[in-house]
Amino acid sequence: MTSSNSDAARQPADPTHLRNGGASVVFAPDVFGVPAVAHWGAALDDADIPGLLSTATPAVMNSSLDIPRSFSITAGRAHGWSGTPTIEARAGDAVVDGFSLVETTHEGAEVRFVLRDAGATAEATFHYLLDDAGLLHATIALANITADRRIDITATRTLLPLPARAAEVVDFTGRWTHERQPQRAEIHDGTWLRSSRRGRPGHDSSFLTLTGTRGFRFRTGEVWAAHLAWSGNQEMRVERLPEGAGVHSAVLGGGEIMDAGELRLQPGETYLSPESLFAWSDQGIDGVTARLHASIRSRPEHPRAPRPLLLNTWEAVYFEHDLAALTVLATTAAELGVERFVLDDGWFCGRRDDSAGLGDWFVDETVWPEGLLPLSERVHGLGMQFGLWFEPEMVNPDSDLARQHPEWILSENPLLASRHQFVLDFSRGEVEAYILERLDDVITAAGVDFVKWDHNRDLHASLGAQGDRHVRAHTLGVYRVLDEIRRRHPLLEIESCASGGGRVDLGILARTDRVWTSDCNDPVERQQIQRWTQTLLPPELLGAHVGPTVSHTTGRHASFSFRAATALFGHAGLEWDLTAASPEERTGIAAWAALYRELRGLLHTGVTVRGDDVDHGALLHGIVSHDRREAVFAWVRTETSGTANTPRIPIPGLDPGATYRVRVREEIGAAGRHQVADPAWMSGDLTVTGAVLAQGLPLPVLNPGNALLLHLTTVSI
Ligand code: GLA
Numbered sequence: 001m002t003s004s005n006s007d008a009a010r011q012p013a014d015p016t017h018l019r020n021g022g023a024s025v026v027f028a029p030d031v032f033g034v035p036a037v038a039h040w041g042a043a044l045d046d047a048d049i050p051g052l053l054s055t056a057t058p059a060v061m062n063s064s065l066d067i068p069r070s071f072s073i074t075a076g077r078a079h080g081w082s083g084t085p086t087i088e089a090r091a092g093d094a095v096v097d098g099f100s101l102v103e104t105t106h107e108g109a110e111v112r113f114v115l116r117d118a119g120a121t122a123e124a125t126f127h128y129l130l131d132d133a134g135l136l137h138a139t140i141a142l143a144n145i146t147a148d149r150r151i152d153i154t155a156t157r158t159l160l161p162l163p164a165r166a167a168e169v170v171d172f173t174g175r176w177t178h179e180r181q182p183q184r185a186e187i188h189d190g191t192w193l194r195s196s197r198r199g200r201p202g203h204d205s206s207f208l209t210l211t212g213t214r215g216f217r218f219r220t221g222e223v224w225a226a227h228l229a230w231s232g233n234q235e236m237r238v239e240r241l242p243e244g245a246g247v248h249s250a251v252l253g254g255g256e257i258m259d260a261g262e263l264r265l266q267p268g269e270t271y272l273s274p275e276s277l278f279a280w281s282d283q284g285i286d287g288v289t290a291r292l293h294a295s296i297r298s299r300p301e302h303p304r305a306p307r308p309l310l311l312n313t314w315e316a317v318y319f320e321h322d323l324a325a326l327t328v329l330a331t332t333a334a335e336l337g338v339e340r341f342v343l344d345d346g347w348f349c350g351r352r353d354d355s356a357g358l359g360d361w362f363v364d365e366t367v368w369p370e371g372l373l374p375l376s377e378r379v380h381g382l383g384m385q386f387g388l389w390f391e392p393e394m395v396n397p398d399s400d401l402a403r404q405h406p407e408w409i410l411s412e413n414p415l416l417a418s419r420h421q422f423v424l425d426f427s428r429g430e431v432e433a434y435i436l437e438r439l440d441d442v443i444t445a446a447g448v449d450f451v452k453w454d455h456n457r458d459l460h461a462s463l464g465a466q467g468d469r470h471v472r473a474h475t476l477g478v479y480r481v482l483d484e485i486r487r488r489h490p491l492l493e494i495e496s497c498a499s500g501g502g503r504v505d506l507g508i509l510a511r512t513d514r515v516w517t518s519d520c521n522d523p524v525e526r527q528q529i530q531r532w533t534q535t536l537l538p539p540e541l542l543g544a545h546v547g548p549t550v551s552h553t554t555g556r557h558a559s560f561s562f563r564a565a566t567a568l569f570g571h572a573g574l575e576w577d578l579t580a581a582s583p584e585e586r587t588g589i590a591a592w593a594a595l596y597r598e599l600r601g602l603l604h605t606g607v608t609v610r611g612d613d614v615d616h617g618a619l620l621h622g623i624v625s626h627d628r629r630e631a632v633f634a635w636v637r638t639e640t641s642g643t644a645n646t647p648r649i650p651i652p653g654l655d656p657g658a659t660y661r662v663r664v665r666e667e668i669g670a671a672g673r674h675q676v677a678d679p680a681w682m683s684g685d686l687t688v689t690g691a692v693l694a695q696g697l698p699l700p701v702l703n704p705g706n707a708l709l710l711h712l713t714t715v716s717i
Contacts (some may be wrong), residue, residue: 015049020109021134021291023280027111028053030070032079033101035113035126036246037071040136040160040224041280058247071161071245073126074099074115083241083251084191086157089142091121092149096142099124121146126158133294136160136278140255144265151265155235157255158276161248162187162224162238167214169238170285171206172532177520177553179203179501180532187211187250189242195235195257199423199459199471200503207504208536209236211252216284218610219652223281225288226252227536229506230274232475233257253278259469274507285535286652289608293538296506297605303493303513306600307540308339308385309593310573312452315521315552317577319346319353321367325579327378332578334382336586337593340450340573341379342387347372350399355420358394359401361438363446372446380447387450388442392435393478394421394456401434408434410470411463418457426477427470435481443489453482453512455498475507482511495543504533514541514571521547521575522554523566524638524705527619530570531610539623540604544570546592548577558705560585561669564592565634565707569603569621572596591667599711602630609653615642617704620649628655628690631712632665637702641674648696651710656691658714665709672703687715 015028016035024044027035038056058068065080075081078098089096098118105112109130116123125141138158144151167187171194174181185192194206201207210216212223228234235257240250256274265271277295281287296302311333313326321343330341349364351357357364363371376386395402395409397417402409408431410423424431442448464470486492493513496503500519509515515537518529526544533542544567550557567573574589581589603623611620617639624631633651654660663685679698681688693712702708 015053016104016106016111017044017046017049018109018111018128018130018136019043020130021132023130023134023136025128025130025136026052027073027113028056029101030072030079030246031067032070032072034072034074034079034099034115035101035104036073037161040278041163041222042282056247058244061243064243069243069246071248071251073113074124075159078118082243083239083245084157084159084237086159087124087140087142087153088155089122089151089153091119091144091146091151094119094121096122096151116145121149122151131295132298133291134280135291135295138276138278140273141270142265143270144267146267148267152261153258153263153265153271154260155255155257156271156273157235157253158273159251159253160224160226160278161245162211162250162252164249165213165222166211166224166250166252168212168216170210170212171236172208173204173206175203176499176502177518178525179504179518179529180207181528182532187238187240189240192238193235194237195233197233197257199233199462199474200231200455200498201234201505202458203500203502205502205504206236209238209252210285210288210535211238211250217612218286219284219612221284223285223288224252225279225281226254227277227292227506228254228256228274229277229510230256230475231478231503231505231507232471234274256472258472262469262472277506286609289535292536293608296538296541299510301510303540307514307571307604309337309596310340310342310387310450311338311578312342312344312387312545312573312575314344315547315575319351321346323368323375326375328579329577330375330379330382330384333574334384336578336589337597338384338574340385340387342389342450342452343372343375344389344452345391345454347388356396356398358391358396358421359399359424361390361392361435361442363442372442376447385449386447387452388446388448389452389454390439391454391456392439392481393423393426393474395424396421407465410459410461410474411467412461416460421457423457423459423462423474425464425470425474426481427464427473432477432481436484439485440488443485443492448492450493450495451485452495452497452516455503457499479507479511486511501529501533504537509537509541514543516543517570520551520553521545521563522551522556523558523562524556525554526566527636527638530566531619531621534608538604539570539608542570543573544568545573545575546589547575559669559672560588561671562705562707564588564668565636565709568592568596568599568709569623569634572600588668595665595667599632602632606631607653611649611652614649615646617641618646620651622651622653622710624653628653628658629714633710633712635699635702635708635710637704637706640704641701644701646699646701649699650696651693654690654693654712655714656689656694658690659716660688660690660693660712661715662686662688662693662697663711665711668709671700671706671708674701674703
């Protein structure tokens with residue numbers, strides 16, 4: 001349904017109700033005729049809308065405007081919004097603000113509002129789609145409609161209002177090998193701003209911003225969450241003004257941020273923002289996760305083939321590339337059940353350590369005299385796929401590429417090398433062409449099935465040839481190259497790695513098939529990193545590897561069974577010199593590979609659930625099939641138990657009316673116990689209703705660094 005509102009200020013449009021997936025978003029015109037979000041949350045009936053609107057006008061405040069305040073989708077100072085504006089742009093010297101509605105196109109759970117600013121310089125199209133999972137997708141397109149003026153954009157933000165009961169915010173920080181660490185804060189007046197100016201989201205990226213009722217947890221509380229599907233500079237904010245936001249309290253959202261001059265629209269040009277995603281839940285964080293996973297899994301590009309068990313050579317051999325040794329490693333891997341063999345860094349010209357070679361994407365004949373084909377053929381002959389590492393955006397000053405084309409490199413202060421490398425300017429056509437040609441050539445010649453696409457440094461000044469900032473242009477160039485590689489190699493899968501998990505966002509994942517979750521393979525750290533990364537991403541998109549006994553990044557010692565149980569809950573792999581594994585370890589690996597093959601159908605399609613009521617140092621997480629007939633749980637202890645006994649722990653997400661057979665799966669090794677004997681139910685298979693499991697199972701007190709796997713299947717009685 002399209003309605004035109006050229007006389008918008010005087011003829012407010014009808015309300016628009018998007019309802020889908022158990023959620024509603026309602027837009028209603030404010031006093032200026034501009035749509036404002038009147039509701040984002042629980043599903044409403046159309047019959048509720050008149051009442052919602054008749055209660056949507058706040059009081060007129062003391063010492064304030066003479067009209068009630070509003071917070072519209074184009075909130076800005078021209079309409080009395082004193083918070084951060086939705087659009088920050090200038091047309092010549094004039095501020096782009098004061099929007100009025102031109103047209104509304106509403107169809108089902110999708111609406112498009114077209115607005116023009118007061119100076120008639122820009123046309124903004126706000127697009128909202130509430131998908132079947134109840135996830136709201138929002139974009140802003142800003143067009144320069146002047147004949148002769150340039151528009152400079154520094155930010156466009158999609159901001160949604162929050163009710164006053166959204167009292168706390170949980171967002172994320174971190175560092176290399178310690179990504180996605182949650183931090184919780186009270187929402188106060190002011191701005192809680194998380195921005196990334198690293199040219200990539202970064203290890204500290206607030207990749208998901210969760211706001212919710214006081215004390216919201218995985219299984220309880222009402223939660224409003226936001227994510228930006230973008231791999232460049234960005235911000236996410238929670239902001240509260242003393243006057244609130246209409247009848248709401250605070251606002252949540254964000255967008256891409258640009259430096260002055262970074263985005264200049266000439267007449268006729270249009271900027272399209274990255275997509276913002278918003279999820280509401282009345283079932284805690286798990287409810288947000290359920291919507292996100294369902295929506296992500298419905299994407300046409302979502303990988304559907306079983307996720308192959310892989311071996312990555314990085315922590316196995318580092319730069320020590322040797323065909324004979326790698327052939328032995330590949331043969332051992334295949335014998336133990338590995339399905340994809342990935343040759344990491346070190347295969348290309350001059351790359352004997354991390355100080356040289358990036359950019360020279362030709363096989364180094366001093367190390368690989370016959371090229372990569374002998375290894376690739378051997379790997380394929382063993383029935384495995386062949387994967388290869390690239391870091392296409394980067395260049396070492398010590399490389400032929402840097403020597404031949406210094407002008408291709410984004411300018412930085414020379415002291416700002418990072419891992420001895422700088423960044424190529426992917427907005428340059430010749431860089432794009434060179435990288436495409438090199439990747440294409442190597443992928444084709446070596447029969448590559450999988451690319452690990454790495455990105456090992458932040459972007460800083462990142463100046464183009466004119467001295468202007470190129471983060472946005474570079475990010476779009478990377479997307480273009482990835483899209484083109486996929487077009488040329490439709491069966492190729494790609495992993496997004498950025499020194500581990502420094503680029504985990506749904507922008508890069510629209511053109512890649514998984515992320516390397518973290519360079520840390522220590523299972524104690526990994527339990528937390530995967531738990532929180534999985535809040536946004538389903539486990540089949542999270543690379544999770546069994547590393548060596550002593551972690552290379554933390555020095556911590558971990559049992560095989562704990563490493564294996566941790567890696568099971570992702571897209572599993574190994575990153576370990578298997579030729580040095582003991583016979584017992586090899587038996588364990590083969591059993592684990594079989595368990596992964598048995599369970600991956602469930603693990604990679606089911607619903608992620610996490611228990612709240614566990615004591616400090618323990619974790620309970622699991623995957624439950626959509627029909628709730630099968631589930632796998634991990635009862636994990638990362639620190640010593642403070643209590644001598646573990647009381648009943650509720651097992652979440654099951655069907656209370658179903659009867660389950662509960663089996664302890666210990667084929668990858670028994671979890672170490674800190675007790676004389678297990679709770680009695682563990683002496684044989686248990687048959688019990690979901691209602692009892694919701695009350696909980698007494699679980700064993702495990703020693704730290706152990707995980708117990710429970711496999712539940714329904715039985716008919
Ligand atoms: C980064 C990645 C690692 C590995 C190395 C290779 O650190 O995160 O997994 O690929 O680069 O240099």
